Every structure is written in C-alpha cells, then in structure tokens.
Amino acid sequence: MRRISIVRAHCRPLQFYRARRCLPAQFRALSGNNRMTDSPSPSPLQSLRNKHILLGITGGIAAYKSPDLVRRMRDLGADVRVVMSRGACEFITPLTLQAVSGNRVHSELLDADAEAAMGHIELARWADAVVVAPATADFLARAAAGRADDLLGTLLAASDAPLLLAPAMNQAMWRDAATQANVGQLVARGVQLAGPDSGDQACGDTGAGRMREPHAIAQAVAELFANKMLSGRHVLITAGPTREAIDPVRYLSNHSSGKMGFALADAALEAGASVTLVCGPVALASNPRVQRVDVESAEQMLEAVLADIDSADLFIGAAAVADFRVAKNSAQKIKKQHGQTGMTLELVQNPDIIATVAKRAAKPMVVGFAAETEQLLKHARAKLERKGLDMIVANDVSRADIGFGADANEAVLLSRDQEIELGKCSKGQLARHLIKLFAQQLKPAG
Ligand SMILES: Cc1cc2nc3c(=O)[nH]c(=O)nc-3n(C[C@H](O)[C@H](O)[C@H](O)COP(=O)(O)O)c2cc1C
Numbered sequence: 001m002r003r004i005s006i007v008r009a010h011c012r013p014l015q016f017y018r019a020r021r022c023l024p025a026q027f028r029a030l031s032g033n034n035r036m037t038d039s040p041s042p043s044p045l046q047s048l049r050n051k052h053i054l055l056g057i058t059g060g061i062a063a064y065k066s067p068d069l070v071r072r073m074r075d076l077g078a079d080v081r082v083v084m085s086r087g088a089c090e091f092i093t094p095l096t097l098q099a100v101s102g103n104r105v106h107s108e109l110l111d112a113d114a115e116a117a118m119g120h121i122e123l124a125r126w127a128d129a130v131v132v133a134p135a136t137a138d139f140l141a142r143a144a145a146g147r148a149d150d151l152l153g154t155l156l157a158a159s160d161a162p163l164l165l166a167p168a169m170n171q172a173m174w175r176d177a178a179t180q181a182n183v184g185q186l187v188a189r190g191v192q193l194a195g196p197d198s199g200d201q202a203c204g205d206t207g208a209g210r211m212r213e214p215h216a217i218a219q220a221v222a223e224l225f226a227n228k229m230l231s232g233r234h235v236l237i238t239a240g241p242t243r244e245a246i247d248p249v250r251y252l253s254n255h256s257s258g259k260m261g262f263a264l265a266d267a268a269l270e271a272g273a274s275v276t277l278v279c280g281p282v283a284l285a286s287n288p289r290v291q292r293v294d295v296e297s298a299e300q301m302l303e304a305v306l307a308d309i310d311s312a313d314l315f316i317g318a319a320a321v322a323d324f325r326v327a328k329n330s331a332q333k334i335k336k337q338h339g340q341t342g343m344t345l346e347l348v349q350n351p352d353i354i355a356t357v358a359k360r361a362a363k364p365m366v367v368g369f370a371a372e373t374e375q376l377l378k379h380a381r382a383k384l385e386r387k388g389l390d391m392i393v394a395n396d397v398s399r400a401d402i403g404f405g406a407d408a409n410e411a412v413l414l415s416r417d418q419e420i421e422l423g424k425c426s427k428g429q430l431a432r433h434l435i436k437l438f439a440q441q442l443k444p445a446g
Helices: 016-023 063-075 094-101 110-119 120-126 137-145 151-158 169-174 178-188 214-225 259-270 298-311 353-359 376-387 427-441
Strands: 002-006 052-057 081-083 128-134 163-167 197-200 206-210 232-241 246-247 250-252 274-278 292-296 314-317 324-326 347-349 363-373 391-396 406-413 418-426
Touching: 016 259, 052 063, 052 120, 052 151, 052 169, 052 363, 063 094, 063 128, 063 214, 081 094, 081 120, 081 151, 081 324, 110 120, 120 151, 120 232, 128 137, 128 151, 128 214, 137 151, 137 163, 163 214, 169 178, 169 206, 232 259, 232 298, 250 324, 259 314, 259 427, 298 353, 314 353, 353 363, 353 376, 353 427, 363 376, 363 427, 376 406, 391 427, 406 427, 418 427
Parallel strands: 002 418, 052 081, 052 128, 128 163, 232 274, 232 314, 274 292, 314 363, 363 391
Antiparallel strands: 197 206, 246 250, 324 347, 391 406, 406 418
C-alpha cells in the first residue's frame, strides 16, 4: 500500500502550489496584455463565494480605488481582509478599508494587539488567495527579493496561497529595467499579474502603468479558483444529517452541520462540474448554481439520490445518514403516561444509501465518508471494503477542533491501495484538495 503524507499545519490545494512555482513565464505577459479585459466581463455568479481574500494595499495613488475593489470582491461572495503598507496609509485611511471590508485592517508587523487577535502566520494561513492592488514599484522590488521586513512581505513569505498583483505606477517607472526584472522574477515563480493597463496617468503622462479597474481585478481573482478539472461532469453529493421522526415533534438525528458536503459542492462547482446537493436539515445557504434537494429522512434521501444517480459521474456520500429509524412513528405527539418511568423505541434499519449506489451495475465513482471516534483507519478501511466504495475520507469526529460543526477538518483519504493524509485545514481548502484527488481518479468521460 502506498502511504502519502501531506500532513502540514496548513493544507494547500495542490493546483495552487503548482501554479505559483511552475507556470511558464511566457503564459503571463509583463504588461497589460494578459487575459483580462477592461469591459465588464460576464462574471460567474458568486465565484468568490466563501473565499478568504487577503488584499494588500501599497502606497500608490491608485489606492483610492482599493475600497471599490474590496466591494467588488465582497459582491462576488468573498470575505476580505486588508493589509496596508505604511505608504498606503498616507493615501487612504485604514478606517475606510475597515468600513468597506467589515474587518479590522492590519498594517503593523510588530503589533502585540493585532498578533493576539489574528497573528501574521494565522492571517497567512487564512488566505485562499493574496491580492496586492495597487502594487508599487517598491513593493515589487521587495516581493522579488523576498523581503519580510513589513507585515505584507511577511505574509507573502508565509502564505502558500496564489498571489495576484495589480501593478500601478508612472509609465517610466513601469518601463524601468529594474522594475521589469523584478516583475520577470515574480512571474517566473508563478505569481499572476492583473495589468497594468495603458492610458492617461494621474501624473499627466500617458502609457502603461495604470492600475487595472477594480471589477476586472475582482474577476481575475475569481479566475484563480476557476480550474476546470470536472468540466462536463456531474457530481452528486449528500450532506448534513437525516431526521428520523418519532412523532410530529420529536426525531432522532445527529450533529452533522453539512459544512463539509457544502464545501465539496462549492469545490466541485469551481472545478467546472454540474452539482446536485441532496441535503438533510441544515442551516446553510448553497450556491445558486447548485441543484439543491432538501430532504428530512434517510428514505427521502435515498429517493432523491436515485432520482439523480444515472447522470452522475461522481457520487460523494458526505451526509451522516441515520442507520436506524423508528419502526412505527406516531401520527400524534406521544404523551407521557402517569407514573411512566421509561420508554422503549423499536428501531429498524434504514436503507444504506452509499452501498445501494455502489452496488448498481452502472455506477459512478463512489466516495464515502467515515466519521469515527476511535480506530479511525481500521473502521474506515472496513467500510470501504464492505460497501464496495472507490474511496473513503476518514475523519475523527471525537475532536472538537475538527469534524461536526467545526470550520476545520483533518482527514485521511483511503482507496484500495493508497492512504493520503491531509493535514488540518479549513473545510473549504480540504474540499478543493479532495475534489482534485477525486478528479484524478475519475474514468475518462464517455
Ligand atoms: C504622491 C505620490 C504618489 C505615488 N504614487 C506611486 C505610484 O502610483 N506607484 C508607485 O509605485 N509608487 C508611487 N509613489 C512612491 C511610493 O509611495 C514609494 O515608492 C513608497 O516607498 C512605496 O511604499 P510601499 O510600497 O511600502 O507602500 C508615490 C509617491 C508619492 C509621494
């Protein structure tokens, strides 16, 4: 058996790891002729939904456009945190950025209060992408050199997230050989550029160096996440708990929040799939592009799954389906009888949704989840084999910091011949990582 360990304090999506280091330099132009246009492009609905975007602002005149960029990214669904250089604070106030982002603005590296609230390493790990707009000539030089003598530089060094820069400066500064060499180095490392654009400049010059417009930068940020590994594929996901009625007011259920399944639905969408999400009762909103089917009981969940299964290429059973339901649920509220000291509920087995899917003759790739409180790998592998699954994601739900209800997770992905350990990270990051691994195992469409 191959055992692959990706145990890190911060689990990074592999595609971004590669993107930062291996993108061919010629793929990204050094001036304003890369893939974006200035016309409002058709932005995918909510394509930054649930994304954590760290926006760095440095000391250029275009900093006055940064609040608009924050607003645009928030409109696309992002949670934005702003880091300002000292220079940037001379052009626009942190208070303005705090008001538009809804989050405290960070600007000092050696600030004990800020460190206690959200330390610089924590902030670096929090980010799904880092954007610097405007990026001054001075900042480009510092970034190329890997300087970590201010908060933004330190965050860049500590973050594995993809990095997008929107340079903005006088045209002569942009053309300067040192600036071009710095940009060349950054691009060769996989850093992406949005702009600069050409046109009239604040200083009265005309030429390349204008910051790209905020709506186009926001779109470029969204494109960082738009990988298309599952383009043309249909993914069916179950999420959340089921509720098994005892009577009209009581039920049997479990602590599943549905967060992992919903994160998987978002990641599959991002990867270009069409997604059906069959979910038990949860308090979560889904992306409008997800086909959502709300159910209550395991039997209803099975029915919804079977209605969609024929077109699915990948089935992910992330729901915590109740193994048993009450044999005979009462039409009326069960009343406590005088003197009654106990009560026995007779339970019968629920249908096994994932095993039913895995047994079908024409079945999609089937991935299950094993939520265990002890002997994680042993129980997960037994479930993989007993139910005939292609892969299983094992996670320890006895820990308060991961599993049910938590925003973070830590898992081991098991297949017949592999164990891949995925270190603790947000459920969103884990979902993107898992979707990539599932996509690699999918049979070619046809
Ligand atoms: C009025 C004014 C406007 C400036 N505009 C820019 C600019 O648009 N782009 C740039 O690269 N530098 C510009 N600078 C120079 C930067 O502020 C300077 O290089 C500073 O060191 C940048 O620091 P920072 O990158 O840490 O914010 C400007 C300076 C002044 C005084």
